[in-house]
Amino acid sequence: MYAFEIERPSNIAEAVKALGTEEAQPLGGGQTLIPTLKQRLAMPSVLVSLSGIPEMKGICLDDMGRLCVGASTVHADVAAGAGDFAGLSALAALIGDPAVRNRGTIGGSLANNDPSACYPAAALAAGATIKTDKREIPADDYFQGMFDTALDEGEIITEVRFPIPEASAYAKFEQPASRFALVGVFVAKFAEGVRVAVTGASEGGVFRWSEAEEALSKSFAPEAIEGLSVSAEGMMGDMHGTPEYRAHLVGVMTRRAVKAAR
Structure with missing residues (x-):
């Protein structure tokens, strides 16, 4: 010091x-x-x-x-x-x-x-x-x-x-040493629709996954985002996970968050 x-x-x-x-x-x-x-x-x-x-x-x-x-x-x-x-x-x-x-x-x-x-x-x-x-x-x-x-x-x-949503949950895949999010997804369901925010994945910081929001606003169930994915381009890559791995985890953690919120 x-x-x-x-x-x-x-x-x-x-x-x-x-x-x-x-x-x-x-x-x-x-x-x-x-x-x-x-x-x-x-x-x-x-x-x-x-x-x-x-x-x-x-x-x-x-x-x-x-x-x-x-x-x-x-x-x-x-x-x-x-x-x-x-x-x-x-x-x-x-x-x-x-x-x-x-x-x-x-x-x-x-x-x-x-x-x-x-x-x-x-x-x-x-x-x-x-x-x-x-x-x-x-x-x-x-x-x-x-x-x-x-x-x-x-x-x-x-x-x-x-604002307090009707249903919400956060699913975090931890980096075990720091306990920061390797990928974390917060899902919030409101009367007017669903918002999905992702942390730990992108080089641009936290972001909303609009495709998932649209699908989950129609059907608030994990199955609603089957087949959806985010691009690995712009994702962080380091010794803990490649950009492709983080992109894959976004979908996994979103489904877990929706399941928990339900």
């Missing part, structure tokens, strides 16, 4: 002001940032901790029936407290190990937008709204590529608002 200052704001306004400092960087649960600092891949002079801001924690239902999760809410609390949205609760329970689940936050995960993270699939499949200190961003506009989002410099995620 190296020497840096830590600011601990008690509200969002103080956090925004602190992040206006040159070379300041927000610190959520630190599950990605701290290892990055250790490797000298980032060297901010000021870290602004968001963990002590009460208004960025907690889970509730708003007057529109959406599940609202504060950005500094840790994964363990989402797993325990998001019972109104069973698919999201189950997803949070699958993230990392107990140490990670009790430190990592939903806002930190969405801000980082790791291509193998779990929450982006839930947010995109549910059509969530990412609320920041400045605006509200629909999930379809928020995710813009690997580690890339619509957030501006210094903009803070304060809350994530999830």
Whole structure:
């Protein structure tokens, strides 16, 4: 590690002001940032901790029936407290190990937008709204590529608002060492149709599988997507799986997610 200052704001306004400092960087649960600092891949002079801001924690239902999760809410609390949205609760329970689940936050995960993270699939499949200190961003506009989002410099995620589907489930094929998704698929069934989001597979990060959505909107059953497949072009390839293998897993995990949601 190296020497840096830590600011601990008690509200969002103080956090925004602190992040206006040159070379300041927000610190959520630190599950990605701290290892990055250790490797000298980032060297901010000021870290602004968001963990002590009460208004960025907690889970509730708003007057529109959406599940609202504060950005500094840790994964363990989402797993325990998001019972109104069973698919999201189950997803949070699958993230990392107990140490990670009790430190990592939903806002930190969405801000980082790791291509193998779990929450982006839930947010995109549910059509969530990412609320920041400045605006509200629909999930379809928020995710813009690997580690890339619509957030501006210094903009803070304060809350994530999830419409609650009629049925939902997340199926994850884990990379056994990291417990990130080699491929993860979140399926959400609404009255107006089905949304399917895939994480861990594409070089472009999380994406919606429109062909599967169309088929499952007509018949919400695993058999509805038999014969459908995604192209291996643009899929990630590494020591854990080839692009072709990941493309195959997208179909497998989608069928498993639908079966679980039913």
